Amino acid sequence: MQPTPAVEVLSADKIYPNGTQALLPVDLTIAEGEFVTLLGPSGCGKSTLLKMVAGMLEPSDGRLLVFRKPVAQIDESGRRMAFVFQSPTLMPWASVQTNVRLPLDLAGVPRKEADARVAEALELVGLDKFAKALPRALSGGMQMRVSIARGLVTQPDLLLMDEPFGALDEITRHKLDADLLDLWRKKKLTVIFVTHSIHEAVFLSSRVIMMAARPGRVVEQFEIDEPYPRTADFMVSPQFSRYAKKLQDSLLRASNAHDEVMQ
C-alpha cells in the first residue's frame, strides 16, 4: 500500500514581486512519517519552499497540498502543522509556560486544557522544571527547546523547521538532533527540516533533497537507508562517511550549478 502523502508540491514556483525567481517549478511528494531535509547553498529557495508549504507564501504558479487539502484548508483534513524558526522568537517578558501556551491562547483553547498540554509539551522537550522561568534565564539550546515545545503544543502531524539549530554550538545541536529524532518517532510526525549541515542531514533524514541557487530548484535526492533509532555509533561508521561524501559532492555540484544555468 502506498503511504499517504503528507505534502504534495505540484509544479509550484515562486517569483517575488521584485522579479527574483526564487524557485523554478518544484514537484515533490513527502509521505506521512518521512523525515525530509532540504539542503543547498544560500539562496537556493529552502526557506521559500518551506514557507509555501506552511501557507505563509503563495506560489506564483502551481499548487501545494497538505494532507490532500490546499494549505488554507488544512483544518478540513483534521491534521495540523507547526513551524519552528531559526531564532526562538520568544516573548522576553513572559514565562516559558506562557510562551509555549501562546498558540493555544490564540486558538481559544480553554485554560485548563491548555495548561495540561503545555505541561506535556515542556516534559517532551525536558523543560518541565523551567515552566516559570523567563527566557533570558535559559541557555540558547534551552530557548530553542521552548520554541520546539511551542510548536508541539498544538499537537502537529507535520513539523516544519527552518535551520532550527543553526545558531547553537555543536554539542547542543547533537543533543537536540537526537531528541528531535526521538520525538519524531514517538509522535509519528512528518518533518521537513532545513539545514546547512551535511552531518546533521545524514544523521536525521530518511531523505535529503539537494537544491541549487539562481534560480532556486531541486537538483538531486538521496535516500538515507539506515534504520532508526540512529545512535552516535552511526555517526562514526563507514556508511555515515559514505553518505556524507555523496552529499558533499552533490552540494559542490549544486553550488557550482548556477554557472551552468547562466552560460
Ligand SMILES: Nc1ncnc2c1ncn2[C@@H]1O[C@H](COP(=O)(O)OP(=O)(O)OP(=O)(O)O)[C@@H](O)[C@H]1O
Ligand atoms: N521577500 C523577498 N523578496 C525578494 N526576494 C527574496 C525574498 N525572500 C527571498 N528572496 C530571494 O529568493 C531567493 C531564495 O531565498 P530563500 O531565502 O528561500 O533561500 P534559502 O535557501 O532559504 O537561503 P539561506 O540558506 O540563506 O537561508 C534568494 O535569491 C533570495 O534573495
Ligand SMILES: [Mg+2]
Ligand atoms: Mg533560508
